[in-house]
Amino acid sequence: MPTISAGEFRNGVTFEMDGKVMTVVEFQHVKPGKGAAFVRTKYRNVMTGAIREESFNPTAKFEQAVVERKDAEYSYNDGDLYYFMDPETYDMIPLNGDVLGDSFKFVKENTMCKLASYKGSVFAVEVPNFMDLVVTETEPGVKGDTATNVTKPATVETGAQIKVPLFISEGEKITVDTRTGEYLGRCKE
Template sequence: MKINGNEIRPGNVIEHKGGLWAAVKIQHVKPGKGPAYAQVELKNLLDGTKLNERFRSSETVERVRLEQRDFQYLYEEGDMLVFMDMETFEQIEIPADFVGERKAFLQEGMQVTVEMHEGRPIGVTLPDQVTVEVAEAEPVVKGQTASSSYKPAVLENGVRVMVPPFVSSGEKIVVDTSDLSYVRRAD
């Protein structure tokens, strides 16, 4: 679907210079001299590189619609992650580095959303929050107040997070997968 250069919004995916780019930031500029334009910061969906481009309202760009499908994480095989389509039960393999550091939060049977373009996976979205067990946490020091700062802890998957002083080893906590922060104790 073609759109004008000044209609690009954050989160839109466009086809530009032979690649798929997501609009990250947009600033509309109206210089004193010359036509107005949109200064757009783009991020390549496949390799993560960034690019700043100017789009005039007279220019058109191809906006891409991504198909979002539900998949279930099955297992890791070498450096590939195996997922199963929840509708067709077809299995696909995605490189582990494609998911990045959030791969540590994948659990067998977890439902994820895979964004696809022309049948090719280009993004994996994990649930916003996951429950994990604390493997190591420093003991509480007597005299610390409840409002004191957080302490470092290591989770069962090896990820380090900051937790409140009352959390101890062996407890299950809920962690936000987007910024790796402590949310609450698990029920």
């Protein structure tokens, strides 16, 4: 397996430490006036999401972890299991809800996602950054309320709750940023 030194750390680099897969969140090469240089690193355990900060000698060696990303189409869920279809083999891949992440609440059936896995074990589902969703429930806007940046709660077709401007009504299709849960605008159809 290829190795990587701490001096080669960059954001997004994955490496193995103590049998666990870590990804570099931030790094800084420090060369103090006296003493040896070091690499101040903030890294995240990809399985648990825990973030730690540590300083390494630039020559410290780690095994490079190869994270595989594969396209898969979200099909349906049954209880706690969510099923994804491999578009090449048509195999169904069942996943527990705990690997999905917060942004998955905006994903509807038949959406292409990326499954991130390490040594055959899926640890994360990467969803599209933007989803076009239909507003299924919201209160009607009050006529004459023209204050800017006033929002009201709305429920979209996946069941997720978001804040939308007052002029949005039920049945409209809107674009949502899945990373922040923010309303971006009406769909241009």
